[in-house]
Amino acid sequence: MKKGLLAATIVSISCSSAVFANQACDETVLHGYMxxxxxxxxxxxxxxxxxxxxxxxxxxxxxxxYFEKSRAETPFKFTSENLQGNELAQQQEKYTKVVDDTIVILKNLENALQTDNATDVRKWLGEVGGQRKIGHGAFKANC
Known part of the structure:
Protein backbone atom coordinates (compact mmCIF):
# COMPACT_ATOMS: atom_id res chain seq x y z
CA MET A 1 0.00 0.00 0.00
CA LYS A 2 2.74 2.44 0.99
CA LYS A 3 4.80 1.56 -2.12
CA GLY A 4 1.79 2.19 -4.33
CA LEU A 5 1.19 5.58 -2.72
CA LEU A 6 4.86 6.48 -3.08
CA ALA A 7 4.86 5.46 -6.75
CA ALA A 8 1.69 7.45 -7.41
CA THR A 9 3.18 10.49 -5.69
CA ILE A 10 6.38 10.29 -7.74
CA VAL A 11 4.43 9.94 -11.00
CA SER A 12 2.17 12.82 -10.01
CA ILE A 13 5.10 15.11 -9.21
CA SER A 14 6.87 14.14 -12.44
CA CYS A 15 3.82 14.90 -14.54
CA SER A 16 3.08 18.19 -12.82
CA SER A 17 6.71 19.29 -13.25
CA ALA A 18 6.47 18.63 -16.98
CA VAL A 19 3.28 20.67 -17.17
CA PHE A 20 4.87 23.60 -15.37
CA ALA A 21 7.99 23.40 -17.52
CA ASN A 22 5.90 23.80 -20.69
CA GLN A 23 4.69 27.28 -19.91
CA ALA A 24 2.20 28.87 -22.29
CA CYS A 25 2.74 32.39 -23.53
CA ASP A 26 -0.16 33.74 -21.50
CA GLU A 27 1.35 32.37 -18.29
CA THR A 28 4.61 34.33 -18.37
CA VAL A 29 5.52 37.22 -16.12
CA LEU A 30 6.05 39.36 -19.22
CA HIS A 31 2.52 38.59 -20.44
CA GLY A 32 1.22 39.77 -17.07
CA TYR A 33 3.16 43.02 -17.35
CA MET A 34 1.85 43.53 -20.88
CA TYR A 66 6.01 48.16 -15.88
CA PHE A 67 8.36 48.65 -18.82
CA GLU A 68 11.37 48.77 -16.49
CA LYS A 69 10.23 45.45 -14.99
CA SER A 70 9.58 44.02 -18.48
CA ARG A 71 13.12 44.86 -19.52
CA ALA A 72 14.49 41.99 -17.41
CA GLU A 73 12.11 39.42 -18.92
CA THR A 74 12.57 37.21 -21.95
CA PRO A 75 9.76 37.15 -24.51
CA PHE A 76 8.05 33.76 -24.80
CA LYS A 77 8.72 33.85 -28.54
CA PHE A 78 12.43 33.38 -27.84
CA THR A 79 11.69 30.22 -25.85
CA SER A 80 9.09 28.86 -28.26
CA GLU A 81 11.51 29.31 -31.17
CA ASN A 82 14.29 27.75 -29.07
CA LEU A 83 16.66 30.67 -29.67
CA GLN A 84 20.12 30.08 -28.25
CA GLY A 85 23.59 31.54 -28.25
CA ASN A 86 24.31 34.48 -30.51
CA GLU A 87 20.83 34.54 -32.02
CA LEU A 88 19.22 34.74 -28.57
CA ALA A 89 21.66 37.46 -27.48
CA GLN A 90 20.91 39.52 -30.60
CA GLN A 91 17.15 39.22 -30.18
CA GLN A 92 17.37 40.02 -26.47
CA GLU A 93 19.41 43.12 -27.32
CA LYS A 94 16.78 44.23 -29.86
CA TYR A 95 14.03 43.62 -27.31
CA THR A 96 15.89 45.65 -24.67
CA LYS A 97 16.35 48.51 -27.15
CA VAL A 98 12.62 48.62 -27.96
CA VAL A 99 11.79 48.67 -24.23
CA ASP A 100 14.39 51.39 -23.54
CA ASP A 101 13.18 53.49 -26.49
CA THR A 102 9.61 53.14 -25.23
CA ILE A 103 10.64 54.33 -21.77
CA VAL A 104 12.25 57.43 -23.30
CA ILE A 105 9.06 58.14 -25.27
CA LEU A 106 6.95 57.68 -22.14
CA LYS A 107 9.15 60.13 -20.22
CA ASN A 108 8.67 62.66 -23.03
CA LEU A 109 4.91 62.02 -22.89
CA GLU A 110 4.92 62.52 -19.14
CA ASN A 111 6.69 65.86 -19.58
CA ALA A 112 4.19 66.94 -22.25
CA LEU A 113 1.30 66.02 -19.96
CA GLN A 114 2.79 67.89 -17.02
CA THR A 115 3.27 71.02 -19.13
CA ASP A 116 -0.19 70.69 -20.74
CA ASN A 117 1.33 70.71 -24.24
CA ALA A 118 -1.48 69.13 -26.28
CA THR A 119 0.55 69.04 -29.51
CA ASP A 120 3.38 67.12 -27.88
CA VAL A 121 0.94 64.84 -26.06
CA ARG A 122 -0.54 63.78 -29.43
CA LYS A 123 2.95 63.40 -30.90
CA TRP A 124 4.22 61.17 -28.07
CA LEU A 125 1.03 59.11 -27.96
CA GLY A 126 1.58 58.41 -31.65
CA GLU A 127 5.16 57.40 -30.91
CA VAL A 128 3.95 55.00 -28.20
CA GLY A 129 1.62 53.42 -30.77
CA GLY A 130 4.54 53.04 -33.17
CA GLN A 131 6.62 51.33 -30.49
CA ARG A 132 3.74 48.97 -29.78
CA LYS A 133 3.66 47.90 -33.43
CA ILE A 134 7.43 47.37 -33.47
CA GLY A 135 7.41 45.37 -30.24
CA HIS A 136 4.44 43.18 -31.06
CA GLY A 137 5.65 42.61 -34.62
CA ALA A 138 9.09 41.47 -33.51
CA PHE A 139 8.59 39.84 -30.12
CA LYS A 140 5.00 38.64 -29.66
CA ALA A 141 4.58 34.89 -30.06
CA ASN A 142 1.68 33.47 -32.04
CA CYS A 143 -0.03 31.43 -29.37
Missing part, protein backbone atom coordinates in the same frame (compact mmCIF):
# COMPACT_ATOMS: atom_id res chain seq x y z
CA UNK A 35 -1.71 43.03 -19.64
CA UNK A 36 -1.12 45.65 -16.96
CA UNK A 37 0.41 47.97 -19.57
CA UNK A 38 -2.65 47.56 -21.79
CA UNK A 39 -4.98 48.41 -18.90
CA UNK A 40 -2.90 51.45 -17.88
CA UNK A 41 -2.73 52.67 -21.50
CA UNK A 42 -6.52 52.50 -21.80
CA UNK A 43 -6.97 54.36 -18.51
CA UNK A 44 -4.37 56.95 -19.51
CA UNK A 45 -6.13 57.47 -22.83
CA UNK A 46 -9.39 58.10 -21.00
CA UNK A 47 -7.63 60.56 -18.68
CA UNK A 48 -6.19 62.45 -21.65
CA UNK A 49 -9.57 62.55 -23.42
CA UNK A 50 -11.23 63.89 -20.28
CA UNK A 51 -8.53 66.56 -19.92
CA UNK A 52 -7.07 65.16 -16.70
CA UNK A 53 -3.40 65.43 -17.65
CA UNK A 54 -2.29 65.09 -14.04
CA UNK A 55 -3.91 61.66 -13.71
CA UNK A 56 -2.59 60.70 -17.15
CA UNK A 57 0.95 61.66 -16.10
CA UNK A 58 0.63 59.43 -13.04
CA UNK A 59 -0.47 56.58 -15.30
CA UNK A 60 2.58 57.20 -17.51
CA UNK A 61 4.77 56.88 -14.44
CA UNK A 62 3.14 53.51 -13.70
CA UNK A 63 3.67 52.47 -17.32
CA UNK A 64 7.37 53.31 -17.06
CA UNK A 65 7.60 51.07 -13.99
Missing amino acids: GNIKDEMQAMSSDVKSGDNEAAAQRVNTLIT
Whole structure:
Protein backbone atom coordinates (compact mmCIF):
# COMPACT_ATOMS: atom_id res chain seq x y z
CA MET A 1 0.00 0.00 0.00
CA LYS A 2 2.74 2.44 0.99
CA LYS A 3 4.80 1.56 -2.12
CA GLY A 4 1.79 2.19 -4.33
CA LEU A 5 1.19 5.58 -2.72
CA LEU A 6 4.86 6.48 -3.08
CA ALA A 7 4.86 5.46 -6.75
CA ALA A 8 1.69 7.45 -7.41
CA THR A 9 3.18 10.49 -5.69
CA ILE A 10 6.38 10.29 -7.74
CA VAL A 11 4.43 9.94 -11.00
CA SER A 12 2.17 12.82 -10.01
CA ILE A 13 5.10 15.11 -9.21
CA SER A 14 6.87 14.14 -12.44
CA CYS A 15 3.82 14.90 -14.54
CA SER A 16 3.08 18.19 -12.82
CA SER A 17 6.71 19.29 -13.25
CA ALA A 18 6.47 18.63 -16.98
CA VAL A 19 3.28 20.67 -17.17
CA PHE A 20 4.87 23.60 -15.37
CA ALA A 21 7.99 23.40 -17.52
CA ASN A 22 5.90 23.80 -20.69
CA GLN A 23 4.69 27.28 -19.91
CA ALA A 24 2.20 28.87 -22.29
CA CYS A 25 2.74 32.39 -23.53
CA ASP A 26 -0.16 33.74 -21.50
CA GLU A 27 1.35 32.37 -18.29
CA THR A 28 4.61 34.33 -18.37
CA VAL A 29 5.52 37.22 -16.12
CA LEU A 30 6.05 39.36 -19.22
CA HIS A 31 2.52 38.59 -20.44
CA GLY A 32 1.22 39.77 -17.07
CA TYR A 33 3.16 43.02 -17.35
CA MET A 34 1.85 43.53 -20.88
CA GLY A 35 -1.71 43.03 -19.64
CA ASN A 36 -1.12 45.65 -16.96
CA ILE A 37 0.41 47.97 -19.57
CA LYS A 38 -2.65 47.56 -21.79
CA ASP A 39 -4.98 48.41 -18.90
CA GLU A 40 -2.90 51.45 -17.88
CA MET A 41 -2.73 52.67 -21.50
CA GLN A 42 -6.52 52.50 -21.80
CA ALA A 43 -6.97 54.36 -18.51
CA MET A 44 -4.37 56.95 -19.51
CA SER A 45 -6.13 57.47 -22.83
CA SER A 46 -9.39 58.10 -21.00
CA ASP A 47 -7.63 60.56 -18.68
CA VAL A 48 -6.19 62.45 -21.65
CA LYS A 49 -9.57 62.55 -23.42
CA SER A 50 -11.23 63.89 -20.28
CA GLY A 51 -8.53 66.56 -19.92
CA ASP A 52 -7.07 65.16 -16.70
CA ASN A 53 -3.40 65.43 -17.65
CA GLU A 54 -2.29 65.09 -14.04
CA ALA A 55 -3.91 61.66 -13.71
CA ALA A 56 -2.59 60.70 -17.15
CA ALA A 57 0.95 61.66 -16.10
CA GLN A 58 0.63 59.43 -13.04
CA ARG A 59 -0.47 56.58 -15.30
CA VAL A 60 2.58 57.20 -17.51
CA ASN A 61 4.77 56.88 -14.44
CA THR A 62 3.14 53.51 -13.70
CA LEU A 63 3.67 52.47 -17.32
CA ILE A 64 7.37 53.31 -17.06
CA THR A 65 7.60 51.07 -13.99
CA TYR A 66 6.01 48.16 -15.88
CA PHE A 67 8.36 48.65 -18.82
CA GLU A 68 11.37 48.77 -16.49
CA LYS A 69 10.23 45.45 -14.99
CA SER A 70 9.58 44.02 -18.48
CA ARG A 71 13.12 44.86 -19.52
CA ALA A 72 14.49 41.99 -17.41
CA GLU A 73 12.11 39.42 -18.92
CA THR A 74 12.57 37.21 -21.95
CA PRO A 75 9.76 37.15 -24.51
CA PHE A 76 8.05 33.76 -24.80
CA LYS A 77 8.72 33.85 -28.54
CA PHE A 78 12.43 33.38 -27.84
CA THR A 79 11.69 30.22 -25.85
CA SER A 80 9.09 28.86 -28.26
CA GLU A 81 11.51 29.31 -31.17
CA ASN A 82 14.29 27.75 -29.07
CA LEU A 83 16.66 30.67 -29.67
CA GLN A 84 20.12 30.08 -28.25
CA GLY A 85 23.59 31.54 -28.25
CA ASN A 86 24.31 34.48 -30.51
CA GLU A 87 20.83 34.54 -32.02
CA LEU A 88 19.22 34.74 -28.57
CA ALA A 89 21.66 37.46 -27.48
CA GLN A 90 20.91 39.52 -30.60
CA GLN A 91 17.15 39.22 -30.18
CA GLN A 92 17.37 40.02 -26.47
CA GLU A 93 19.41 43.12 -27.32
CA LYS A 94 16.78 44.23 -29.86
CA TYR A 95 14.03 43.62 -27.31
CA THR A 96 15.89 45.65 -24.67
CA LYS A 97 16.35 48.51 -27.15
CA VAL A 98 12.62 48.62 -27.96
CA VAL A 99 11.79 48.67 -24.23
CA ASP A 100 14.39 51.39 -23.54
CA ASP A 101 13.18 53.49 -26.49
CA THR A 102 9.61 53.14 -25.23
CA ILE A 103 10.64 54.33 -21.77
CA VAL A 104 12.25 57.43 -23.30
CA ILE A 105 9.06 58.14 -25.27
CA LEU A 106 6.95 57.68 -22.14
CA LYS A 107 9.15 60.13 -20.22
CA ASN A 108 8.67 62.66 -23.03
CA LEU A 109 4.91 62.02 -22.89
CA GLU A 110 4.92 62.52 -19.14
CA ASN A 111 6.69 65.86 -19.58
CA ALA A 112 4.19 66.94 -22.25
CA LEU A 113 1.30 66.02 -19.96
CA GLN A 114 2.79 67.89 -17.02
CA THR A 115 3.27 71.02 -19.13
CA ASP A 116 -0.19 70.69 -20.74
CA ASN A 117 1.33 70.71 -24.24
CA ALA A 118 -1.48 69.13 -26.28
CA THR A 119 0.55 69.04 -29.51
CA ASP A 120 3.38 67.12 -27.88
CA VAL A 121 0.94 64.84 -26.06
CA ARG A 122 -0.54 63.78 -29.43
CA LYS A 123 2.95 63.40 -30.90
CA TRP A 124 4.22 61.17 -28.07
CA LEU A 125 1.03 59.11 -27.96
CA GLY A 126 1.58 58.41 -31.65
CA GLU A 127 5.16 57.40 -30.91
CA VAL A 128 3.95 55.00 -28.20
CA GLY A 129 1.62 53.42 -30.77
CA GLY A 130 4.54 53.04 -33.17
CA GLN A 131 6.62 51.33 -30.49
CA ARG A 132 3.74 48.97 -29.78
CA LYS A 133 3.66 47.90 -33.43
CA ILE A 134 7.43 47.37 -33.47
CA GLY A 135 7.41 45.37 -30.24
CA HIS A 136 4.44 43.18 -31.06
CA GLY A 137 5.65 42.61 -34.62
CA ALA A 138 9.09 41.47 -33.51
CA PHE A 139 8.59 39.84 -30.12
CA LYS A 140 5.00 38.64 -29.66
CA ALA A 141 4.58 34.89 -30.06
CA ASN A 142 1.68 33.47 -32.04
CA CYS A 143 -0.03 31.43 -29.37
